[in-house]
Amino acid sequence: MAEQFDLSGMKIPEHVAIILDGNGRWAKKRLLPRNAGHAAGAKTVEKIIEDAHDIGIKYLTMYAFSTENWNRPQEEVKALMKLLRNYLKDCIERANKNNMRVKVIGERSRLDSDIIEKIDELEECSKENTGIYFIIALNYGSRDEITRAVRRLAQDCVNGTKKPEEIHEKSISDCLDTAGIPDPDLLIRTSGEIRLSNYLLWQLAYTEFYFTDVLWPDFDKNELKKAIIKYNQRDRRFGGVKEK
Secondary structure (H helix, E strand, C coil), rough: CCCCCCCCCCCCCEEEEECCCCCCHHHHHHHHHHHHHHHHHHHHHHHHHHHHHHHCCCEEEEEEEEHHHHHHHHHHHHHHHHHHHHHHHHHHHHHHHCCCCCEECCCCCCCHHHHHHHHHHHHHHCCCCCCCCEEEEEEEHHHHHHHHHHHHHHHHHCCCCHHHHHHHHHHHHHHCCCCCCCCCCEEECCCCCEEEEECCCCCCCEEEECCCCCCHHHCCCHHHHHHHHHCCEEEEEECCCCCC
C-alpha cells in the first residue's frame, strides 16, 4: 500500500499551476497508441481537480495545449481536439455540479468555432460558481500572451488613453490572460522534464517549482500532497531577507 501523506498544519498553496507531461510515454510503456495516453491523462485531470479542491487549493491552472503543440502529427492534433470537445461538453455539467468556476486562457482564433462556442458557454455558465477556480491553458504560449499584452498597451498609447510612463507591472498584468487571478504559488511538472516550455513566464516570477518523474496519467492525490510538502519546506522571501 502506498504511503499516505498528512498535510495537517501545513500551508496550502492558494494557486497551483501544472504542466501535465508524459501521456505519450505512459502509453508507449504499455504498448498503446499515444491517444490512449491522452485519454488517460484527461481522466487524471478530472481527478486532480477534485483532489485539489479537497485539499483546499483555490486556483488550479493546467497546460492543456500549447501554441507549439500544433507542430505535432496531424492525426494526434485531431485526436486531441476531439478529446477537448468531449471534455468541454462534460465540463459544463461538472462545473455546475461541483460549484467550479472555469476560465480558458490562450489565443482562441486558431481554434474551431464550435470549440470557441463551448468555451464561451462554459465560462458563462460557471462564472458565478464559488468553488475551485480551474484555469485551462489552451493554445497558450506565454510569449504570445505577453506579445498580445504589449500590443494592447501600445495601442492605448497610440489612442492617447495611456502614456508610456503610466505603464507599470500592474498595467502589464492587467492585460494578460490571467488578469485578476493571483500568480501561482507552486508549479508542478510531471514526467521528469525540467523546463517551463513557454508557460506562464510572467506569472511564475516568484513561484516555487516542483519536478517529478511520475508520468501525468499516474499522478494522484498522494503525489499532489508530496509536492505540497516540498512546497512547505521552501523559504519564500520574494527577494527580501528573512528576519532572525
